[in-house]
Amino acid sequence: MALPKPEELVPKSYQPPPTDWMDIPVKFRRGTYLYGARAKNLEAVGLPNPREWSPEDEDWKLPANWQEIILEGLRERLGRFRSLQIFMDCCVRCGACADKCHFFIGTGDPKNMPVLRAELLRSVYRREFTTAGKLMGKLFGARELTVDVLKEWYYYFFQCTECRRCSVFCPFGIDMAEITMIGRELLNLVGCNIDWIAAPVANCYRTGNHVGIEPHAFKDMVDFCVDEIENITGIRIEPSYNRKGAEILFIAPSGDVFADPGIYTLMGYMMLFHEIGLDYTFSTYASEGGNFGLFTSHEMMKRLNAKMYAEAKRLGVKWILGGECGHMWRVINQYMDTMNGPADFLEEPVSPLTGTRFTNASSTKMVHIVEFTADLIRNNKIKLDPGRNDHLKVTFHDSCNPARAMGLLEEPRYIIKNTCRHFYEMPENTIREQTFCCGSGAGLNSDEYMEMRLRGGLPRANAVKYVHDKYGVNMLACICAIDRVVFPALMDYWVPGVGVTGVHELLGNALVMRGESLRETDLRGEPLPVNDGEAKEDA
Amino acid sequence: MQAIVTAHKKVIIDKWYQAVLVSYPPETVRFLRGEGDQFANPVGTTIYRSLQGLVEEILGDSKGDKEKITTCLDAIIRIRAIQDFTPSAALAFILQLKPVVRGELAAAIQEKDLSLAELDRRIDDLALMAFDIYMQCREQLYAIRVKEIKARTSRLLQRANLSLQPDCFSDSETDRRQEPAQLTPRPLTQPGIAGT
Numbered sequence: 001m002a003l004p005k006p007e008e009l010v011p012k013s014y015q016p017p018p019t020d021w022m023d024i025p026v027k028f029r030r031g032t033y034l035y036g037a038r039a040k041n042l043e044a045v046g047l048p049n050p051r052e053w054s055p056e057d058e059d060w061k062l063p064a065n066w067q068e069i070i071l072e073g074l075r076e077r078l079g080r081f082r083s084l085q086i087f088m089d090c091c092v093r094c095g096a097c098a099d100k101c102h103f104f105i106g107t108g109d110p111k112n113m114p115v116l117r118a119e120l121l122r123s124v125y126r127r128e129f130t131t132a133g134k135l136m137g138k139l140f141g142a143r144e145l146t147v148d149v150l151k152e153w154y155y156y157f158f159q160c161t162e163c164r165r166c167s168v169f170c171p172f173g174i175d176m177a178e179i180t181m182i183g184r185e186l187l188n189l190v191g192c193n194i195d196w197i198a199a200p201v202a203n204c205y206r207t208g209n210h211v212g213i214e215p216h217a218f219k220d221m222v223d224f225c226v227d228e229i230e231n232i233t234g235i236r237i238e239p240s241y242n243r244k245g246a247e248i249l250f251i252a253p254s255g256d257v258f259a260d261p262g263i264y265t266l267m268g269y270m271m272l273f274h275e276i277g278l279d280y281t282f283s284t285y286a287s288e289g290g291n292f293g294l295f296t297s298h299e300m301m302k303r304l305n306a307k308m309y310a311e312a313k314r315l316g317v318k319w320i321l322g323g324e325c326g327h328m329w330r331v332i333n334q335y336m337d338t339m340n341g342p343a344d345f346l347e348e349p350v351s352p353l354t355g356t357r358f359t360n361a362s363s364t365k366m367v368h369i370v371e372f373t374a375d376l377i378r379n380n381k382i383k384l385d386p387g388r389n390d391h392l393k394v395t396f397h398d399s400c401n402p403a404r405a406m407g408l409l410e411e412p413r414y415i416i417k418n419t420c421r422h423f424y425e426m427p428e429n430t431i432r433e434q435t436f437c438c439g440s441g442a443g444l445n446s447d448e449y450m451e452m453r454l455r456g457g458l459p460r461a462n463a464v465k466y467v468h469d470k471y472g473v474n475m476l477a478c479i480c481a482i483d484r485v486v487f488p489a490l491m492d493y494w495v496p497g498v499g500v501t502g503v504h505e506l507l508g509n510a511l512v513m514r515g516e517s518l519r520e521t522d523l524r525g526e527p528l529p530v531n532d533g534e535a536k537e538d539a
Numbered sequence: 540m541q542a543i544v545t546a547h548k549k550v551i552i553d554k555w556y557q558a559v560l561v562s563y564p565p566e567t568v569r570f571l572r573g574e575g576d577q578f579a580n581p582v583g584t585t586i587y588r589s590l591q592g593l594v595e596e597i598l599g600d601s602k603g604d605k606e607k608i609t610t611c612l613d614a615i616i617r618i619r620a621i622q623d624f625t626p627s628a629a630l631a632f633i634l635q636l637k638p639v640v641r642g643e644l645a646a647a648i649q650e651k652d653l654s655l656a657e658l659d660r661r662i663d664d665l666a667l668m669a670f671d672i673y674m675q676c677r678e679q680l681y682a683i684r685v686k687e688i689k690a691r692t693s694r695l696l697q698r699a700n701l702s703l704q705p706d707c708f709s710d711s712e713t714d715r716r717q718e719p720a721q722l723t724p725r726p727l728t729q730p731g732i733a734g735t
Contacts, residue, residue: 108564109623113566463578
């Protein structure tokens, strides 16, 4: 047999497919799909069709009338969400979104173009809900809902991080995240969630946090940080848990309590609160700011979110302060008030230190910590020594949700610039509203998905590499717990030599605390740089 | 030979790039070829820039700087190693340089009776280097996954004063240094929470 020629080594399947996109079935290859939801995790919250299954199986063990269930679900949602009806009808396929998705850029898979991802659902909508689609079928871009279509939905709706970058460029403002959310809701109707979302949802419902940590272990982890802070600063902090009558309830993402490097961010929060004498309490029940219900269904999001207000009411606090998290703030800023609010039993948030009224949170009664801290710095209420971060050359990743869902662009930069002396922006078209996603958000941050995550994270990492090569940037700051968990892997592969930090870790390092001993290390136990800087003048 | 190659360099790079792009779907090729911004199109611009560098090193008059060649190869392979390609499809682009050069220089080769043996040898060397880099990337992918799984539970194990992995089983010195060893373990306390 003759040896193949080099060009023959390129398998045909990677050549331009001769078939229409509708006829290319999805292949589930390990590393590029997420495991299916375990039965016990669906049962825990009463979701339909719990069973053991794998996306690689031919038979997905769907209910006999699964098509009917999904189409009825779609009909109901078209009535409930005016936005969905508009998004199904108004796309003119101008292509403005096509090359804006980090998954399209990183994978090169055309079905990751937002226009085509939406078309996965829209094609079924046309077939079932429009006359032209019923009559003309494929000619009108319509197709039947088959098992292959369902599998395609699963593959691609769990390959969208709901980051909303594409919506910034859509002239109609079509929000791909909302289409993905509906796609996932429909999949959930027949038990086709991913386990990395279903398990945190079940855990959060039972214990109040994604990890499933019970109150004593939560307290223990926070106490662990108390010891560490004492080792580094000589100051013993005494946080309180579930304390009735505290002025403020503080809720962080659980990633800051249990995962590296988020735990150093938690230390930063606690050091700040101690230094300014904040009257706050942790809750061991509302022990999670994140909400994987957002990635399951509107109902599940509402259910999990309710614990925040319930706990605020039970403890009798005035308002809620929230930690550095991403999707948590999308839920709070865009959904909480109408889902579980208005929280009339709480007061409009006012900083007890500066008297600043957070009128932007007058309805939700929940303030983002970077707004709170930026206000403290602005009013000279804390003393900072940015020289302690001199060994760091920092860049800032605008986490998708705080940036695009609440416009939190200046506050984190303001804190970083006051706590570090070496700050470098990434290129303009990769930050702020145009920020590139980490590629692991919206519940996709599972280890079995690492290969796909590296593809999705490529555009962001590429911009980090640029400032790393040009300015020697060695630290990537962010205000999202998922970012902090997933970026270390992404940096290891694409830009070795760049660490990951929360903004409040930088603050904890720079914060000059009254009565502290001479610091020899930073919060990670690394020796501090020789400090030739002047501490910022006290208020 | 050098003069001929220099005159055709730009065309060779463009044709080689085109040969690489064929491995992507047509909608994607339009984007990879059309978008020139390195941040909007990291895959296309990185591949093009690196092919350019490789042509400079392989077809240039010097013997080729190994470090530069490795950097260029790494940039392309690092991307293609985690994209949806089989190993052969990911690396076939190197061997595709041979027909590109032969096609472009055919007339000159015939006219001046040039030998491409040296060039072929260099491209073969490149293929072997590429194989090493590809394997490094894939191994790194798996190592990163393991590291992430370990990091996920290390805090909780540390809190419980448990260690399922003696130091001697650590992957490497580097891994050991990166463990959060600075934090002092303390025993778990009993539940006892105010206000519950």
